[in-house]
Amino acid sequence: MFERFTSDARAVVRGAVEHSERVGSRSVGAEHLLLALLDREASRASFALAALGLAADRREPVRSALADARRRAGLSQAETDALAGLGIDVSDLVSRVEETHGVGAMSGGRKGGGWWAGRTVFSRDAKEVLERCLRIAVAHRDRRIGDEHLLLALTARPGVPSEVLADQGVTYETLSRVLYGAEGEGEGEAKAAS
Known part of the structure; x- marks a missing residue:
């Protein structure tokens, strides 16, 4: 599949690996793909983000929200709210764990080497994003997989x-409109995203 990736899409995958290594993560996750996309300039995805109000100088809130989710062991806000409905205060839980084990203890960072040392492992969610970006490109009859397909897959x-x-x-809908116009709302596209 990677032979179909454009140079921009390959750069995103390499950047995701670098982000993962920088934080000591055991695997490359979907959030690392997003961080790498946010780093890109002059690519189709970066132009789409800018068109939707996320120009390069306005992406810090996204990075900050990803860091907050990482501290919560990768829980989304919806998952955090669901747990709150069950009487579990995730913020309190994170505070207690960090009080005992240090800041970032729930982020899943690795401590030293292990069987994964030296290997690039993609998490299930990152693999799903990579598979979905292929389906999205095929649905649009695009011959190559670009960073815009990775971005669409992340939102899908x-x-x-x-x-x-x-x-x-x-x-997904706003990106489709920016990238493909009214065509982006087609039935085949929705099937590719699911």
Whole structure:
């Protein structure tokens, strides 16, 4: 599949690996793909983000929200709210864990090497994003998979990246309109995203 990726899409995957390594994560997750997309300039995805009000100088709230979710062990705000409905205060839980084990203890960072040392492992959610971006490209009859397909795939599945982007007005529908016009709302596209 990677042979179909454009140079921008390949740069996003490499950037995601770098983000994952920088924070000591055991695997590359969907949030790392989003962080790498936010780093891009002069690509189709970066132009779409800018058109939706997330120009390069306005992306810090997204990065901050991703960092907050990471401290909550990757729980989305919807999951945090659901737990609150059951009487579980995630903020209190994070505070208690961090009080005992240090800041970021719930973020899943690795302590030293292990069987994964030196290997790039993609989490299930990152693999789903990569598979979905292929389906989205095929649905649009695009021959190559670009960083815009990665961005669309991130917004098409539930989770922290889509929630954080939606809070900034970036949804699958708005991106489709920016990238493909009225055609982006087609029936085949919705099937590719599901």
